[in-house]
Amino acid sequence: MIAQHITQASYLLAAALFIFSLRWLNSPKTARRGVGAGVAGMTFAVIGTLLHPDIVTYRWIVVALVVGTIVGVPLSWVPLTAVPQRTALSHAFGGLAAGLVGTAKYMLWLEDGGLTHFRTAAIVVEVLLGFLTFTGSLMAAGKLQEVLPTRPLTYRNQNIINFALLGIAVASGIYLIVNPETWQLFPVVVVLSLVFGVLLILPIGGADMPTVISLLNSYAGLAAVAMGFVLENMLLVTAGALDGSSGFILSVIMCRAMNRSFTNVLFGAFGQVSAVQAAGEARTVKSATPQDVADILENASSVAIVPGYGMAVAQAQHRIRELYDQLTKRGIQCRFAIHPVAGRMPGHMNVLLAEAEVPYTALAEMDDINPDLPQTDVVIVVGANDVVNPAARHDRNSPIYGMPIINADRAKTVIAIKRSMNPGFAGIENELYYADNCLMAFGDAKAVLGDIVKALSGEAVAMH
Amino acid sequence: MQPTFDLWSMLFVFMLATFVGFQVIQNVSRLLHTPLMSLTNAISAIAIVGSLIITGAEHDTTSLILGAVAVAASMTNIVSGFLITDRMLKMFRDKRERQ
Numbered sequence: 001m002i003a004q005h006i007t008q009a010s011y012l013l014a015a016a017l018f019i020f021s022l023r024w025l026n027s028p029k030t031a032r033r034g035v036g037a038g039v040a041g042m043t044f045a046v047i048g049t050l051l052h053p054d055i056v057t058y059r060w061i062v063v064a065l066v067v068g069t070i071v072g073v074p075l076s077w078v079p080l081t082a083v084p085q086r087t088a089l090s091h092a093f094g095g096l097a098a099g100l101v102g103t104a105k106y107m108l109w110l111e112d113g114g115l116t117h118f119r120t121a122a123i124v125v126e127v128l129l130g131f132l133t134f135t136g137s138l139m140a141a142g143k144l145q146e147v148l149p150t151r152p153l154t155y156r157n158q159n160i161i162n163f164a165l166l167g168i169a170v171a172s173g174i175y176l177i178v179n180p181e182t183w184q185l186f187p188v189v190v191v192l193s194l195v196f197g198v199l200l201i202l203p204i205g206g207a208d209m210p211t212v213i214s215l216l217n218s219y220a221g222l223a224a225v226a227m228g229f230v231l232e233n234m235l236l237v238t239a240g241a242l243d244g245s246s247g248f249i250l251s252v253i254m255c256r257a258m259n260r261s262f263t264n265v266l267f268g269a270f271g272q273v274s275a276v277q278a279a280g281e282a283r284t285v286k287s288a289t290p291q292d293v294a295d296i297l298e299n300a301s302s303v304a305i306v307p308g309y310g311m312a313v314a315q316a317q318h319r320i321r322e323l324y325d326q327l328t329k330r331g332i333q334c335r336f337a338i339h340p341v342a343g344r345m346p347g348h349m350n351v352l353l354a355e356a357e358v359p360y361t362a363l364a365e366m367d368d369i370n371p372d373l374p375q376t377d378v379v380i381v382v383g384a385n386d387v388v389n390p391a392a393r394h395d396r397n398s399p400i401y402g403m404p405i406i407n408a409d410r411a412k413t414v415i416a417i418k419r420s421m422n423p424g425f426a427g428i429e430n431e432l433y434y435a436d437n438c439l440m441a442f443g444d445a446k447a448v449l450g451d452i453v454k455a456l457s458g459e460a461v462a463m464h
Numbered sequence: 465m466q467p468t469f470d471l472w473s474m475l476f477v478f479m480l481a482t483f484v485g486f487q488v489i490q491n492v493s494r495l496l497h498t499p500l501m502s503l504t505n506a507i508s509a510i511a512i513v514g515s516l517i518i519t520g521a522e523h524d525t526t527s528l529i530l531g532a533v534a535v536a537a538s539m540t541n542i543v544s545g546f547l548i549t550d551r552m553l554k555m556f557r558d559k560r561e562r563q
Contacts, residue, residue: 011513014510015481018507018510019484019488021503021507022485022488022489022492022500022503022504022507023488023491025492025493025496025499025500025503026491026492026493027493028493028495028496028553028556028557028558031493031496031499031553031556032550032553032554034503034553035503035546035549035550035553038503038506038507038546038549039546041507042506042507042509042510042542042546045510045512045513046512046513046516049512049513049516049517050516050520052516052517052520054517054520054521055516055517055520055521056520056521056522057520057522058520060519060520060522060528060531060532060535061516061519061520061532061535063532064515064519064532064533064535064536064539065535065536065539067536067539068535068536068537068538068539068540068542068543069539069540069543071536071540071544072539072540072541072542072543072544072545072547073543073544073547075540075543075544075548076543076544076545076547076548076551078548080552083498083502083548083552086502086544086548087498087501087502087505090502090505090509090540090541090544090545091505093509093537093538093540093541094505094508094509094511094537094538094541096533096534096537097509097511097512097515097533097534097535097537097538097541098511098534100515100530100531100533100534100537101511101514101515101518101530101531101534103530104518104526104527104530104531104534105518107526107527108518108523108524108527118471213501214501217501217504217505220505220508221504221508223511224508224510224511225478227511227514228474228478228514229471229474230514231513231514231517232470232474233513233514234473234474234477235510235513236510236511236513236514237474237477237478237481238477238481239507239508239510240508240510240511241477241478241481241482241484241485242481242484242485242488242489242504242507242508243485243504243505243507243508244482244485245482245485245486245489246485246489246500246501246504247501247504249486249489249490250489250497250500250501253497340494345497345498345501346497346498346500346501347494347495347496347497347498347499347500347501348498350494350495350496350497350498350556351498351499351552351555354552354555354556354557355552355555357555357557359557359558359559360495360556360557360558361558361559363495365494
């Protein structure tokens with residue numbers, strides 16, 4: 001009896017620590033304290049559970065904990081460009097754990113007659129969300145790692161087939177809830193959830209990954225909530241709800257940043273429409289050498305850099321920081337304009353730039369920096385494309401029409417560093433490159449930036 | 465045990481925790497959305513609690529295997545989630561700290 005009170009007290013403490021943990025993420029100054037609180041909460045919860053009277057043997061627990069640690073430690077060493085894949089993979093693990101516990105509980109209660117309608121309902125929700133998250137996240141991780149094709153895979157009647165499958169799964173689930181003993185339906189629910197997870201992610205393209213990862217994050221949290229209802233555990237309900245609302249808020253932010261709805265992301269198969277309108281009259285662009293760019297920068301007093309995922313692909317983060325150092329050394333104000341969907345997951349660009357030792361005070365959100373851009377002398381676009389395409393503001397036929405963008409075109413001069421004139425990821429032509437105030441610096445982003453930095457520092461040496 | 469009572473109190477907890485979650489998450493710095501996701505990943509691996517009870521109770525072989533795999537999966541998330549979050553947060557410095 002006392003042991004149970006200790007367990008519950010440790011859960012209560014853990015829940016409070018988890019809330020503090022997230023709360024301290026409100027500023028980079030206190031954020032690391034948040035990790036400490038999270039670790040402390042988790043430790044209390046695990047120790048409290050191990051004291052639970054139901055636990056009679058520790059042998060397999062120890063084995064599983066050791067295996068988890070052996071897998072988990074190297075997973076935390078991945079390069080930061082691969083963080084989206086790691087995140088998707090960990091959603092998959094979370095979903096798997098929920099699905100497996102739900103399955104085990106169903107079997108145990110089926111045996112000892114403990115299956116009530118309510119318990120079965122909670123288990124069905126847990127298993128459905130858990131296994132759907134498991135395969136869906138594996139697919140997302142595969143697409144992000146590019147072991148699976150990143151473009152949307154579509155086939156005829158895709159949505160009808162998907163909904164039919166989900167319908168059968170839900171119908172089987174409901175039948176199971178009404179008649180908990182019809183165990184034959186349980187594997188049907190499991191298999192359909194697994195298949196539905198795969199089908200859900202197939203039509204989603206790489207550009208939508210930030211939204212999808214956030215959504216899967218939310219599902220993984222809700223699966224933990226359902227597990228809490230199955231096991232009648234308040235801590236699981238609380239922690240799962242925190243995770244679920246976090247994923248939900250992030251997906252809303254991502255959707256807003258692309259001016260799209262959830263349904264459109266999940267069922268819209270972005271990227272198909274765009275190929276149609278690629279044909280247009282040949283227009284000319286102005287190109288500039290790194291030396292030209294350096295000269296322009298020397299005479300600027302304010303510079304904004306717009307990074308995109310292409311920057312990470314070219315591994316140009318450190319060159320960008322060198323450029324930042326050169327500019328700030330000359331007293332030129334230099335900031336980074338970060339679009340919410342730049343990169344492959346929410347906040348990805350910030351982490352990549354922080355790794356390159358760009359101080360976070362130089363990172364500005366789209367909404368904060370947009371009003372300043374008309375007074376900015378030079379905007380440098382590195383590896384970003386759709387997020388600076390002015391067509392989003394005025395061209396009703398553009399697939400990205402209505403998407404909030406960084407108004408790079410309003411700056412006095414725009415320099416776009418790009419490999420070639422090939423349209424970007426989504427296959428959409430970018431009219432920014434043809435604007436009068438835009439200069440193209442062609443080449444690999446890392447090499448071009450390196451040359452610009454060299455040209456700038458060469459001048460500096462000559463002056464001494 | 466009164467199942468109806470438990471159901472309602474759990475729904476209350478769920479509702480309140482969701483509101484707390486919304487409030488807290490909306491205040492998270494936009495700079496830190498990637499670490500936020502890895503941190504919530506680690507926190508939602510609290511599913512380890514349920515997995516531990518199933519594994520430790522040792523009812524039968526099947527539930528033991530399912531439970532142990534779930535413990536290992538959750539532990540992976542806990543370990544990698546907290547470690548990578550800390551690794552990322554260490555990189556966020558303002559100007560003063562850099563010099």
